[in-house]
Each structure stands twice: as C-alpha cells, then as structure tokens.
Amino acid sequence: MSDASARKDTPAQAEFRAYCRDWLAANKPGEPPVRLPQTPLEIMTTEQLDYLQAWQKAAYDAGLVGCDYPEAVGGGGRKDCQRVANEEMLAARTPFFPNVIGLGMAAPTVFYHAQEAVKAELLPRLFSGEDIWCQGFSEPGAGSDLASVQTFAEKRGDRWVINGHKVWTSLAHFAEWMIILLRTDKSHKYDGLSYFVVPIRAALGNGVTVRPLIKITGETGFNEVIFDNLEVDDRYRLDELGKGWQVAMTTLLHERGAGELQTPRSGGMKNRSSHNITTSAVIELARQTRRGAGAAADDPLLRDKLMRQLIREEGLKQNQRRSRVQALLDHPMRLPLQNKLLASEIAQSIASLAVEVEGMASSLYMGDSNAPAGGQWPLSYMNSYGMTIAAGTSEVQRNILGERVLGLPKSK
Amino acid sequence: MTQPNNYGFGEEAALLKDSARKFFREHFPTDRLHALVAADPTPGRAPSCQWDEALWAQLVELGWTVLAVPEEAGGVGMPVAAVAGLVEEVGRAAFPCPLLGTLNATYVLVACGEAGAVGLADIAAGKAATLALTDRHGAWDPAATEVEYRDGGLYGTAWFVQDAGKCERLLVCASTGAGYGLFWVDAHAAGVTAEADGIVDLTRDQAHIVFDGASGIEVSGNALSALHQAMPAIWTLVAADMVGAGEWQLQTTVEYVSTRKQFDRPLGFFQAIKHPLVEVMVQIDEAKSLVYNAACACDSEPEKAAQYAHMAKASASDMAAYASSRSVQSHGGIGFTWECYVHLYFKRQKHSQMLWGDGVWHRARLADIVIGTAA
Structure with a gap:
C-alpha cells in the first residue's frame, strides 16, 4: 500500500517518505515489555503507558508527528506529509500512539480556535505525547x-x-x-x-x-x-x-475522520496478544476451526457471511479512495461522514462473525488457557460497542447523514 | 500491476459522464420514460419492445457505443472505468436501449483476439449486439448453453437474451463437440427466430432465440476462455447500471419524504424513514466505490478483476434489492400504484439483480477465489 501511494508523491513528499522509511528502519521500537491493549483507549498500567509514550516522543522528535502543523506551534511545517508518515509507520508495524485524543481531537481544535500563545504552550507537548x-x-x-x-x-x-x-x-x-x-x-x-x-x-x-x-x-x-x-x-x-x-x-x-487535518497515526505492531480486526484474520480463523467433518471455512453459509464482510471492508477502503476522486462525488461530505459509522459497524460485525466461527470455544475468555487467540475475539466483540456508541452513536451518525447529506428534516 | 489512485477516471471520463447525465436529463426525463414504456399495465399484456430509436441513434452518433472498441478496431478504446461512468448514467435514466448488450459483446469480442475483429467492425459501424449464452434454467455459467454448432449451423435455443428486439447482431455461445465456440450471428438471418418474452421489467425487452441451422462466423474456438476474460467487465457494468438506478431511487424517495406530511411533519423527520434511507445511501456508495475499483482492475490489474467484479456485483445486487424495497415502501400508498414512477426502477433493479449472477452466486465465486474451493 505504501508503495502504491508513493507513486503519487510530490518531490517533497517522496523525500520525506524516504526519510521516514530510513528512520523507522533504524528506530522502530523493540518488543514491548508488557502486554499491550487492543487500542490506546484501554491503557490500564503505567508500564504500558511508559512504553507507548517513549515511542510517541521518539517519533515526534524525529518529525513524524504533527508534520503538517506550522513550526511555530511545534509542528513540522510541511504540506500534506502526515499521511506519508502515517503510511510509513503503519507499513513498518509500529506501536500505536498513546495520546490519541490529543492528536485526533484536541490538536486540530486547539489549532483552529485557541490564542496563538496557548497553541505554542500546549501543542508541542501534545504532539510529543508528554501530555496525554x-x-x-x-x-x-x-x-x-x-x-x-x-x-x-x-x-x-x-x-x-x-x-x-x-x-x-x-x-x-x-x-x-x-x-x-x-x-x-x-x-x-x-x-x-x-x-x-x-x-x-x-x-x-x-x-x-x-x-x-x-x-x-x-x-x-x-x-x-x-x-x-x-x-x-x-x-x-x-x-x-x-x-x-x-x-x-x-x-x-x-x-470522525472527516476533518481538514490528517491525524498522526501509527500502529500495526504484532503483539503477543493483539490481533487485527480484519476479515482476513477471521478467514484464517475459519480455516483453523473445526466444524463437523471439515473446517469452518468449508461451510457454505459461513463462507457467504465471510464474503459479505470482505465486501463491506473493501467497500469502505474504496470509499476512502473514491473520496479523493472529485468527479465521482455528488456531495462533498457524503463519504467522509460515513467513515465513523462504517468503520465501527464493520469492526463490530467482523468481531461478531469471528465469535460465531469460534463456536463453543468463544465461551472461553482471556483467563482460560484453552481460549483460542487468548480470548481476544470475545474481547474485541464486546469492545466494539465502545466504537458504535462513542463519538456519536451509530444512530446519531445516521441522523447526521440523513440531515446534512440527504437534506431530510432535523430530528432535534 | 497496480491501480492508479483515481481509478483511471480522468478528465475525459468525467466529461463523458457529465454530458451523459445532461443528455438524459434534457432528452429523457422520467415522465418520458413512463409515457414510452408504461402505456399498457395489463399483467397479461403481450411482449413488447418500447424504446426511442431516434434518441438511440443520437447516442450512437455521439460515439457512445464504440467507447469500449479498441482504437485499432475503429473505436475510442476508453478504459472500463470511463465506460462505467456512462453506464451509471444510463441506469440513472433507466433508458431502454441495447448499450449494455453491445458493450458486453465488445468485451467478449476483444477477448477473442484477431478473430473478433469482424464483430468489432460491425459494432464500430453502429450495429447493436447482445450475448446469447444462457440456458432455459437461467444458468450463470455459459458452459450450460443449449445451443450446438454442427454441420456448419447453429441449433437449439438461447434463453434470457437481453434487449434482443433492439439488436442486429448476436454473440452466441455454442457447444462444438470439441468444446465451446463463439459465433457472430446476424439477428435477422435465416434460421434465427426470436420469441419475445413477456417480462416484468418495462425498461428492457428479452427473448429466447431459436436457432435452426443458422450460420454464423466463428470468432472463437475457446468460448469459455474468452468469456472468462470478459465477464469481470460485464459484471461491473451491470453493477454500474444498478448504482445509477439506485441513486435515482434514493433521490426520488428523499424528495417525496421531504414533502409528504403526516402527523404534521414531513415523513423524512421520522427516524423510521430517515435511517433506512441513509442505509440505502450507504449501500449505494459501497457498490459505487466497488464498481470503479472493479472497472479499474479490468483496465490495470486484470489478475484481480474477477475478484473485485464479484464484490461489485454482489454489493450492487443486494443494494438494488434494498433500495427498491425502500423506494416503494417509503412512498406509501402512492408507491403501490402504476402512476407513480418508482415501479419502473423497482422492476429494472429486480431484473438487474439476477442478471449475470445474484449476490449469493457472486459471493460463492468470490469465496472460491479468496478462501479456496471448499473441501
């Protein structure tokens, strides 16, 4: 993916991408000393936090965080480069940043609405992760x-x-x-x-x-x-x-992923107990899970469900791609405003399907040594409700889409 | 090979799509469609083929039927992504015409290599064509064809032939004893009898075509290979048609629920109406994004074309079913009447949903590719 995007880089982006790649090759952090949670929102211990904060600080010091913000507020002063850094960090399978709310929500809000002195006071330590x-x-x-x-x-x-x-x-x-x-x-x-x-x-x-x-x-x-x-x-x-x-x-x-400023994002690191909530992970699970005389992956009804998920997942990916092709858009906010709704609901249905594929074994939770994948799938499934409820429930998202995009009368 | 980020949907493609939308808006608004195809509501009405041939001639004049024909064969050689943009607009207008069939034949002829040139020349000259390869059970596998080629002639019946009444050429898949061949046949030749079907969809015509010793030009001795290569584009284009039609259903229904009042409020105020319409939009967008991804794969990532086209057609089929259902239901009593236009699209979409494979069929094929054939 990062190679496909690289072909569209401006010269400045290409140079920055090469820099990110080199830096990550030399500086990607080693195995965490503790089990990491599935997302930053479940950080429970200072050991987890220390490890993740050290990573964010290193990435910030190297210029991979806040690239598109002006230098005066602690940013990198670049243009459309955060996306490049994100792609390279994800490709390098880095840990995630702990200060997600800071980077994704507080930073753009402070940047657009605070006094200059306050921006300069707060943003550098926000970007570095020293302030959560x-x-x-x-x-x-x-x-x-x-x-x-x-x-x-x-x-x-x-x-x-x-x-x-x-x-x-x-x-x-x-x-x-x-x-x-x-x-x-x-x-x-x-x-x-x-x-x-x-x-x-x-x-x-x-x-x-x-x-x-x-x-x-x-x-x-x-x-x-x-x-x-x-x-x-x-x-x-x-x-x-x-x-x-x-x-x-x-x-x-x-x-909701629909703003002007690209959020600094890293992740992808394989952890002893972390797993990716993707359809391909569930397909792999279905191959390994016995059902009747064969594998769950041979069951025609489960195959249909797996393909439904794969199609939705690819559809979201292609929505994000199409949202940058002006000629194929009717309303500028139509795709961006679907992002949060779809990402959360698709993740939920993938986790739900994984639990279904596991069958009886999905009854085993994280403390049980027989639990497949360490009990991560039931955990993911339960956690997925955090995503469909937080940041505006799916129902609120549908109101917003109906009112702002389709122009239907407001509910409030 | 990898795909360009913009699906290869460049400036020319955007202009084409835009001009197609304007063309239909100006020349073929929905009341024209209704007046043209819905004169006889009788359920037992005789099969008919209602279309605006003069408008079709204009469309041929504009060069829209030769967009997919390679330049060296006298066409424009536009990418599938650009053609999909045009087809989306045809679907939005539900314009009765043999464009899809002609495009389908074009992609199959291109896949035939040199021998296909004779067919492409006809299409470049403005002749409309359609595929004849389905058996009486409506199999989506062309190997099920009931037509045979023996003693220099075609025998048997091809079923569910789309827009047959509007076409001058047929591309017929027939068993040959040595396998399967593709034959380019004059639709009005001796030994070809088209029996029109009485169908639900008013925006198309359909026929079963009886061959009794008709002669044809063999354009491929390996039909299944050529069809295998061309089917992803065919699935993608019918999905594009459904996306356009789905968008018409959405916009028309949104307009209705914004004006129709009950309980002192426009219907669209109520979440029981609002949320399903948002879901229709979400499904249209998914299908649309997958259509352009599949189209782009046909152009620049052919090894992935089948996989992505299965996704596009499966998504579009399910979307079409849901959009159709909500369009009639949300219109309430008026939506249940012949005078309201939503039934025209409801019927076109139900037809398209089954054409060249429904959602379940495409997902099963997709699973064979992605997971591997079930043990």
Whole structure:
C-alpha cells in the first residue's frame, strides 16, 4: 500500500517518505515489555503507558508527528506529509500512539480556535505525547443529546470556576489536559455553550476527581471526572463565549475522520496478544476451526457471511479512495461522514462473525488457557460497542447523514 | 500491476459522464420514460419492445457505443472505468436501449483476439449486439448453453437474451463437440427466430432465440476462455447500471419524504424513514466505490478483476434489492400504484439483480477465489 501511494508523491513528499522509511528502519521500537491493549483507549498500567509514550516522543522528535502543523506551534511545517508518515509507520508495524485524543481531537481544535500563545504552550507537548489529553463532552444527562451539557463555568474576574460531572472520559486517569464543553449560559441551549481546555492533572484532589469506570469487558480505561470549584484562566477558553457548539463541531469532525487535518497515526505492531480486526484474520480463523467433518471455512453459509464482510471492508477502503476522486462525488461530505459509522459497524460485525466461527470455544475468555487467540475475539466483540456508541452513536451518525447529506428534516 | 489512485477516471471520463447525465436529463426525463414504456399495465399484456430509436441513434452518433472498441478496431478504446461512468448514467435514466448488450459483446469480442475483429467492425459501424449464452434454467455459467454448432449451423435455443428486439447482431455461445465456440450471428438471418418474452421489467425487452441451422462466423474456438476474460467487465457494468438506478431511487424517495406530511411533519423527520434511507445511501456508495475499483482492475490489474467484479456485483445486487424495497415502501400508498414512477426502477433493479449472477452466486465465486474451493 505504501508503495502504491508513493507513486503519487510530490518531490517533497517522496523525500520525506524516504526519510521516514530510513528512520523507522533504524528506530522502530523493540518488543514491548508488557502486554499491550487492543487500542490506546484501554491503557490500564503505567508500564504500558511508559512504553507507548517513549515511542510517541521518539517519533515526534524525529518529525513524524504533527508534520503538517506550522513550526511555530511545534509542528513540522510541511504540506500534506502526515499521511506519508502515517503510511510509513503503519507499513513498518509500529506501536500505536498513546495520546490519541490529543492528536485526533484536541490538536486540530486547539489549532483552529485557541490564542496563538496557548497553541505554542500546549501543542508541542501534545504532539510529543508528554501530555496525554482527554475529552470532557458526555455527562450523565448528556449523551447523544450533547448540547444539553450542564457542567457550568462561572466567570469570576478573569478566572472561570467549573462545577459538574463528565463521564465516559477515556484516558482521564493519565491525562494532563482535557478539552471540555461547558455551559456558560443556562438560558440558551446551543449558544449557552463555551469550549475550554483545562489542566486536570495539576488539580487532582484540588477541584478535580477522576474515578475509573469498568467496561463490560472488565477492563478500565475510561472514567468519570468530577469538577468541584476548579479555577481556570480565561486564556484557556477557545474561541468566543457562546461559540462552544461550533468549536465542538471541529472536534467531532476530526474525531470522525472527516476533518481538514490528517491525524498522526501509527500502529500495526504484532503483539503477543493483539490481533487485527480484519476479515482476513477471521478467514484464517475459519480455516483453523473445526466444524463437523471439515473446517469452518468449508461451510457454505459461513463462507457467504465471510464474503459479505470482505465486501463491506473493501467497500469502505474504496470509499476512502473514491473520496479523493472529485468527479465521482455528488456531495462533498457524503463519504467522509460515513467513515465513523462504517468503520465501527464493520469492526463490530467482523468481531461478531469471528465469535460465531469460534463456536463453543468463544465461551472461553482471556483467563482460560484453552481460549483460542487468548480470548481476544470475545474481547474485541464486546469492545466494539465502545466504537458504535462513542463519538456519536451509530444512530446519531445516521441522523447526521440523513440531515446534512440527504437534506431530510432535523430530528432535534 | 497496480491501480492508479483515481481509478483511471480522468478528465475525459468525467466529461463523458457529465454530458451523459445532461443528455438524459434534457432528452429523457422520467415522465418520458413512463409515457414510452408504461402505456399498457395489463399483467397479461403481450411482449413488447418500447424504446426511442431516434434518441438511440443520437447516442450512437455521439460515439457512445464504440467507447469500449479498441482504437485499432475503429473505436475510442476508453478504459472500463470511463465506460462505467456512462453506464451509471444510463441506469440513472433507466433508458431502454441495447448499450449494455453491445458493450458486453465488445468485451467478449476483444477477448477473442484477431478473430473478433469482424464483430468489432460491425459494432464500430453502429450495429447493436447482445450475448446469447444462457440456458432455459437461467444458468450463470455459459458452459450450460443449449445451443450446438454442427454441420456448419447453429441449433437449439438461447434463453434470457437481453434487449434482443433492439439488436442486429448476436454473440452466441455454442457447444462444438470439441468444446465451446463463439459465433457472430446476424439477428435477422435465416434460421434465427426470436420469441419475445413477456417480462416484468418495462425498461428492457428479452427473448429466447431459436436457432435452426443458422450460420454464423466463428470468432472463437475457446468460448469459455474468452468469456472468462470478459465477464469481470460485464459484471461491473451491470453493477454500474444498478448504482445509477439506485441513486435515482434514493433521490426520488428523499424528495417525496421531504414533502409528504403526516402527523404534521414531513415523513423524512421520522427516524423510521430517515435511517433506512441513509442505509440505502450507504449501500449505494459501497457498490459505487466497488464498481470503479472493479472497472479499474479490468483496465490495470486484470489478475484481480474477477475478484473485485464479484464484490461489485454482489454489493450492487443486494443494494438494488434494498433500495427498491425502500423506494416503494417509503412512498406509501402512492408507491403501490402504476402512476407513480418508482415501479419502473423497482422492476429494472429486480431484473438487474439476477442478471449475470445474484449476490449469493457472486459471493460463492468470490469465496472460491479468496478462501479456496471448499473441501
């Protein structure tokens, strides 16, 4: 894949690609000392975090993270090169970056909406992974209806005082900073929202409490965060007062893979217990799984299901390819806005099919030495609901597609 | 070989697609289609072939039937990806014409090598053609053909021949004793009798063709090999037609549910309507992306063409079924009537869904390639 893309490189991209390739050949990190989770959102221990942070720092120092951001904010000052670095990192099968929320959501939001001094203060340590970021959007009473958040910021002088309760906050237990959507005016639903970045680690025990939540898998990784009179400087407000909803749209657009700035992404490293959620992995599983007198891969009904998955997976890949061919597009947001919905639902159905292929053996979980693939498939299947629920549920995604692309009347 | 990132869908292809869309919008809006093909609703109506020959002649004049004919054979030699763009627009207009059949014959003739030149010359001269290779059971395997070639003539019947009433040439697959051959036959020659079928789809015609000693020019002594090479393009193009038709179904239905009010709100406000229509869009986009991927593979990654074309046709077949179902259902009572246009596309899509293999069949072939033949 990286060779096919390389043929379309500009001279600057080609030079950068060669540099990335050489650097990765010499500097790709060795085997992790601990078992890594399937995604950064399930990082549970400091051993896992230390290893991953060291990798992100090394990649940043080498210029592979934040390539397309200006140098003044700690970026590489390049043009359309993050994609190149990502392709090379994935091809080199690197570990993933731990600061995913920082890179994917906080960085573009801060970049487009913060004061210059704040960008220069925060972005370098975000890119390097020294500061982990988390996102404070959801609340007990504000899930799909995000604009109903109640956590309140009250102005006192040039400081803001924050009180309230955020939930489903991935990585908050390691995070220095949080992007947060707050209510600054109770009389307007949308225009009463403002957007801030807040230092939470510095305030632990002094205005901020982080409590872990346990997922259906038994893993931790997300949290609830309680604010009790946390004071924040006004310069950490992004954009104007009352513009929080618009700023949040920048975050969500990038979160769903539909934004302007390419998110730095690495991954692909084979880990003792990690596995790829792909149809080809399930086909391999079906070849190795006995069913009746033969292999599961010989069962005509399972073959049909496997091919359905393969087709959906290829379809998404080709959507991403077609989204760059202007002449084959009718509406500019039609494919980008499908990305999150499809990626999460396809991953879920692949994991679901793997569990079906495993049959009775899918009852065995990670603590059982007889579990196929160390119990990873039931784990992936359960974890997949995180993806179809977080960042706007599949149902919310369908509303957005129906309203913004098809032009159907709004539900709200 | 690898594929270009843009599917090889360049500026010329974009211009062609765009001008095709404008051509049909101007000359063949859906009310024209309805007036042309839907005059007789009687279920037991006699088989007929309703089409606008004058408009077809314009289309031939524009050179659209020779796009796939190689330059050295007097054609334009455009890539399959560009041709798919045109076919998508034909599907969107549901324009009754022998374009698909002619393109299908073109790809098979090209796969015949030098001997196919005689057929390509006819197509370059503006003659429409269609494939005749299906048995009475509608087998999607050409080796099932019931037509035989013996004593210098063709005997037997080819079934489910598409747009036969609009074509002047037939490309016939026949068993020869030594295997299978392909024969280029004048549709009006002695010993050729076309028996029109009474079909559901109003936008096409179909026939079974009885051969009784008809003569034909043998363009290949190894029909299965030539067909094997050409089928990926054929599957891809019928899928492209379905993508265009699916887009018409989506846009028409979206328009209806945005204006029709019940419970004081447009129907499209309700998620029971909105979400299925989004699903239709998602399925169209999947099929469309897979169509251009398959088309591009035909052009520049032939070793993967069959695999990708199976994906495209399987995806398009399932999409067509769902888009058709939602288009009628979401139109409610009016969608169930003859006067509402959605049934025209519903029927075209049901027809296309089965043409050259349905979803289940293509997935089974795909599995044989990807997983290997089942033990």
